[in-house]
Amino acid sequence: MVCDKCNTPLNAAGKCPACTYAQAAALESRAASFGDFETAAKLFLSAGDYEDAAARAASCFARAEDCNREAIYAQAVKRQGVDRISWQGKADLMRSIAGYRDADALATEYQQKADDLAAEAENARREKEEARQADAHRAHTDHKRKRKFLVLGVSTGGAVLAIVLVVSLLILPQVQYKKARKLIEAHKYLAAAEAFSAIVPYSNSEEYLGFAYYSLGMEAVEAGNDLAAADYFTKAGNAKSAPAELQAAKARLYDTALTALREGDFNAAQDAFNAADDYEDAKDYKHFCRALRVWNGDSTANADKMDLKKAENILWKVMDGLWYSDGNEQEISISAATRTSSTPDLKIADNTLRYTADGVSYTVEIHSLTTCRLLGGGEYAGAYDKM
Numbered sequence: 001m002v003c004d005k006c007n008t009p010l011n012a013a014g015k016c017p018a019c020t021y022a023q024a025a026a027l028e029s030r031a032a033s034f035g036d037f038e039t040a041a042k043l044f045l046s047a048g049d050y051e052d053a054a055a056r057a058a059s060c061f062a063r064a065e066d067c068n069r070e071a072i073y074a075q076a077v078k079r080q081g082v083d084r085i086s087w088q089g090k091a092d093l094m095r096s097i098a099g100y101r102d103a104d105a106l107a108t109e110y111q112q113k114a115d116d117l118a119a120e121a122e123n124a125r126r127e128k129e130e131a132r133q134a135d136a137h138r139a140h141t142d143h144k145r146k147r148k149f150l151v152l153g154v155s156t157g158g159a160v161l162a163i164v165l166v167v168s169l170l171i172l173p174q175v176q177y178k179k180a181r182k183l184i185e186a187h188k189y190l191a192a193a194e195a196f197s198a199i200v201p202y203s204n205s206e207e208y209l210g211f212a213y214y215s216l217g218m219e220a221v222e223a224g225n226d227l228a229a230a231d232y233f234t235k236a237g238n239a240k241s242a243p244a245e246l247q248a249a250k251a252r253l254y255d256t257a258l259t260a261l262r263e264g265d266f267n268a269a270q271d272a273f274n275a276a277d278d279y280e281d282a283k284d285y286k287h288f289c290r291a292l293r294v295w296n297g298d299s300t301a302n303a304d305k306m307d308l309k310k311a312e313n314i315l316w317k318v319m320d321g322l323w324y325s326d327g328n329e330q331e332i333s334i335s336a337a338t339r340t341s342s343t344p345d346l347k348i349a350d351n352t353l354r355y356t357a358d359g360v361s362y363t364v365e366i367h368s369l370t371t372c373r374l375l376g377g378g379e380y381a382g383a384y385d386k387m
Helices: 017-030 034-046 053-078 084-095 103-155 159-185 189-199 205-222 226-236 242-262 266-276 282-295 308-319
Strands: 321-324 331-334 346-349 352-357 360-366 371-375 382-386
Touching: 017 034, 017 053, 034 053, 034 382, 053 084, 053 103, 084 103, 084 266, 159 189, 159 205, 189 205, 205 226, 205 242, 226 242, 226 266, 242 266, 242 282, 266 282, 282 308, 282 352, 282 360, 308 346, 331 352
Parallel strands: none
Antiparallel strands: 321 331, 321 382, 346 352, 352 360, 360 371, 371 382
16 A cells, blocks of 8 residues: 555555655754654654664654753753752752763762752751750759859858859849840841840840841841741741741742742752742642652652642643644643543552543653643654643
């Protein structure tokens, strides 16, 4: 049998190798993503030994891999480095594409930052431990001194004991209070917070402590660090306008998270949604981001912490609508109305997202709010954009 379009003999599968080759070549000419090149490569392979189909298939597979490496490279560069874990994640991503562009150099740079932060954390922990031991030693010494004074006080009618109590309960806190007030006046709010924390509830120390944390929060806002700002405003309690500032910081973190999600940086989006806490549906989005990372094969996503029920709320919100693939020229329609049906087209099974069409099941990878890919052996396999 021959093709009714070009009279080329059909292959064993009943397909026209010439038409398939032309379709693959057309897709290759406009391909711009991993999915496009992968689909083109598979089409070339299905053209068998027609002309240079095998060579062009190999070329498309290579270019698909380049697109994949570029996507990982872009994700690693864009991911926000805020702590040791996030810098370590950036380094791991760069190492996964070793040899690509300057990935090796950036991996070393990111790893160094992660190591530096780890060293700083260890130094801080050691200093804190040394301070704790010093405090324990002082407390032990003070206890022995007080016992000595107590014995002396008993022998002298309790006069010395009274002096000790006056010093420990009144004079020392008063001295520390004055020092802490001076730190506030000097705008040294972090040191002031530590100082007031040590003497609460003496006098109005608790009010000054809240003010110190509030001031630290405002400094963090000015520096553009909403993660730190949210933490400080939470500690500030009801000081000044801290509750309103906390909500504003959470709102900004929520917007930052949505932007990261649209760009496909699911790790940064998850961190920001987590910091946004109870703002709108941030908690649901946090679980959705973690689910996306698991479904897309991110080994650092910690699947055990997924709440699929919450993730599913956002999943249907994102996937609802029409999707079109330039690669296979197929259109799929996903409706949230089918979510509660006995056989929904889209469902979560064994921590995997699956889509079923014409009796064929596909694994779904979601790369942003508007792009996804169906993996499988059916005609709907390919990269899709939301219409």
